[in-house]
Amino acid sequence: xxxxxxxxxxxxxxxxxxxxxxxxxxxxxxxxxxxxxxxxxxxxxxxxxxxxxxxxxxxxxxxxxxxxxxxxxxxxxxxxxxxxxxxxxxxxxxxxxxxxxxxxxxxxxxxxxxxxxxxxxxxxxxxxxxxxxxxxxxxxxxxxxxxxxxxxxxxxxxxxxxxxxxxxxxxxxxxxxxxxxxxxxxxxxxxxxxxxxxxxxxxxxxxxxxxxxxxxxxxxxxxxxxxxxxxxxxxxxxxxxxxxxxxxxxxxxxxxxxxxxxx
Numbered sequence: 001x002x003x004x005x006x007x008x009x010x011x012x013x014x015x016x017x018x019x020x021x022x023x024x025x026x027x028x029x030x031x032x033x034x035x036x037x038x039x040x041x042x043x044x045x046x047x048x049x050x051x052x053x054x055x056x057x058x059x060x061x062x063x064x065x066x067x068x069x070x071x072x073x074x075x076x077x078x079x080x081x082x083x084x085x086x087x088x089x090x091x092x093x094x095x096x097x098x099x100x101x102x103x104x105x106x107x108x109x110x111x112x113x114x115x116x117x118x119x120x121x122x123x124x125x126x127x128x129x130x131x132x133x134x135x136x137x138x139x140x141x142x143x144x145x146x147x148x149x150x151x152x153x154x155x156x157x158x159x160x161x162x163x164x165x166x167x168x169x170x171x172x173x174x175x176x177x178x179x180x181x182x183x184x185x186x187x188x189x190x191x192x193x194x195x196x197x198x199x200x201x202x203x204x205x206x207x208x209x210x211x212x213x214x215x216x217x218x219x220x221x222x223x224x225x226x227x228x229x230x231x232x233x234x235x236x237x238x239x240x241x242x243x244x245x246x247x248x249x250x251x252x253x254x255x256x257x258x259x260x261x262x263x
Contacts, residue, residue, distance in 0.1 A: 076199030112230030120144035221248035
């Protein structure tokens with residue numbers, strides 16, 4: 001076969017090969033496009049997935065999100081210690097730190113689970129802050145946990161010579177700044193500590209931490225309500241005796257005052 005004819009044949013074969021490749025490429029691209037469209041129809045988009053996760057989280061919260069907001073449990077202080085910084089979501093324009101509500105809920109669940117490991121006679125709750133007295137005393141009434149408000153008798157856990165000396169296994173600290181004597185005694189006898197920590201607290205010595213606003217009556221009321229409810233459920237106690245959340249946060253007291261003023 002003449003050389004020219006051979007070259008022409010090779011060129012034709014080359015053109016056919018390129019056309020075949022182009023045709024196959026177009027077919028694959030069309031197939032890929034169709035598959036992509038099908039997947040997009042069947043699978044939820046990223047934003048939809050995010051929304052589904054949010055809804056799931058909210059539905060699994062100990063209380064609805066708006067209850068956390070109403071109680072102001074997410075409001076920290078202007079001071080944020082290094083150990084509490086991971087729990088802070090942002091700062092407001094006035095410098096006040098804001099807790100992440102998802103983390104608040106998660107730490108409360110962990111706190112309830114931890115508390116439920118102990119018998120009521122082995123637990124004490126210390127709350128020197130007046131804002132928490134009423135709710136703290138209700139926990140004692142409902143669960144049998146020993147509660148110290150107003151003043152904690154120093155040495156009651158450590159000095160065997162004291163007439164009211166007793167041994168415990170767990171101490172709940174409402175605010176380490178105010179309840180430092182109880183924390184000191186507990187650590188001295190090597191017992192466990194469940195601590196409620198605000199952004200300005202150092203959770204040193206705590207075995208388990210609950211995060212949130214530990215300054216206001218509403219916030220402490222919500223925390224103590226959830227602890228009481230969770231503990232009583234875990235121990236098989238009669239939860240019908242637990243007052244409504246409004247009682248714990250003091251909302252009914254505010255309504256009563258408003259009624260007296262004719263509001």
